[in-house]
Amino acid sequence: MDLTLSDEQRLLRESADRFVAETFTADHRKKTANDPLGFSPAIWKQFAELGWLALPIGEANGGLGGGAIEIGILMEAFGRGLVSEPYLSTVVIGAGLVAECGTEAQKQAILPKIAEGTLYLALAHSERAARFDLAHVDATAKKAADGWRLNGSKIAVLDGATANQIIVSARVANANGASGKLGLFLVPAGAPGLTLRDYARLGGGRGCSLDLTNVALPADALLGDGSDALPAVEAVVDRAVAALGAEAVGIMQTLLDTTLEYTKIRKQFGRPLSANQVIRHRLADMAMQVDEARSISLRAALMADADPLQRSRAASGAKAKIGKCARFVAEQSVQLHGAMGVTEELDIGSYFKRLLAFDTLFGGSAHHYRRHAALNGRTQA
Structure with a gap:
């Protein structure tokens, strides 16, 4: 299987990484934390101008027709910047449910407004x-x-x-x-x-x-024609779990990079912390956990449009595995930063909190291990 990104996907990654790094600074996050909205409408408008709000929406409804891989690229960048804009709730979940269940009239009335940034859903x-x-x-x-x-x-x-x-x-x-x-x-x-x-x-x-x-x-x-909406809810939540996994990978990668840099400049007994073999081993373990999380997150994205049983297995497997990897990386990062890891002077604590929130959204690791086991006992109808 060729997992190489296409030219369009590489451009999306580069533009997303650049925009997030320039916009979602530590000062911006402190300002947003005190905002009753929890995000910036001006930045949401920029998301619309960049085409990110239209990304997963079908071309017939004013979108770009992107898939789970493109959403994952964007969400990983959002994780690096601790983006708090309502992208998951409005674009991934809200627009996803309208696309899955809505009548043509409802799609035409709702999806173009989401793409242009004038309608928020939850x-x-x-x-x-x-x-x-x-x-x-x-x-x-x-x-x-x-x-x-x-x-x-x-x-x-x-x-x-x-x-x-x-x-x-x-x-x-x-x-x-x-x-x-x-x-x-x-x-x-x-x-x-x-x-x-x-x-x-x-x-x-x-x-x-x-x-x-x-x-x-x-x-x-009533959204749609009255058919049972549970299969659509399950499909959209599985895609949301895949998107959240990509966001968690972005957070974990940032924690790893930040911790690696800190151990190079922080000296103890006249030597950098990174010169200590035990510290190197812990950093290597962190890097392995990040790579494992990235791989299973990509698998969940690749299976987002598979049959329901395979899709759900992949989503639950990713949520369970990434939850454990994320906790390990977050805890190691805080510990290797020492007392600095729990101060407001550094962003380590903010990334740690976001990963804790990830672990509880749509069920934690224990729940998804049980769900995955139950799904393994079923066969596709």
Whole structure:
């Protein structure tokens, strides 16, 4: 298999690395951390001008038709700069669900706006009792004379407070009142009956919990034709996991490079730390963990459009492995920096926090080891 990047992919990597290095400086991150939005709308507009928001959207809907590899290139660069813009929630997840489930009219109405940077989306799917089980949804949607009524609660909604529309998952009640298929509903920000509780996420960005109390929606708020949306949610979350893996690789590579440079200039007993053989071995172990994480992240991206069983195996395998690699690299980086590793003077702590947040998004390593094992016991239908 030829894994060499194409000319277009190399150009994307070079431009992304350059833009992130010049824009997402330590001063920028400190400024953004105190911003109630958690990101810069001006930079989001630049993302649109660079074509990054249109990257995974189909050409028929105003996009560039890129795939998981291109998203991975971009997300790895974002990891190096600790980018907190809502790219994952709006472009990877939100646009992905509209592309998977939406009618042609919904795609034409939503996707071009995402590509041009004028519409933010968020997915409200996780619930307290679900424990990362994507099929566990207690929120309900009942048909009414004038549309729909939504009730339920959601947690860990990425960038929900800044979204213009929130895609909410709910079980659609059957004629006899029992819960049936999973549906996705477009809920506008500020809808009566919608209550948000916004908070800062560990490592940067914003999240929220939300409650829905008899939220009234029009009939066309249902995303798609009423088919069960669970397969689409699973597919998009698997792609999001692959994208998050690439971001984690970018963070890990930065921690490795920073730590390597520090051990060259930090002296102890008249010699650089890097002259110590034990330190060299630990740096070599860190480098191996980064390379292993990069390889399995690439595998998840390559399998993003495979059949559901293979795709899910690759995504869970990557999430489980990268979670363990990331924790090792982060802990070694903090320890090799000594007391400096836990001060605000260096960015080591910020990268460490982002990796901790990565490990919990969409399930930690333990959850995905169990999911991967369960998937290995199934055969593709």
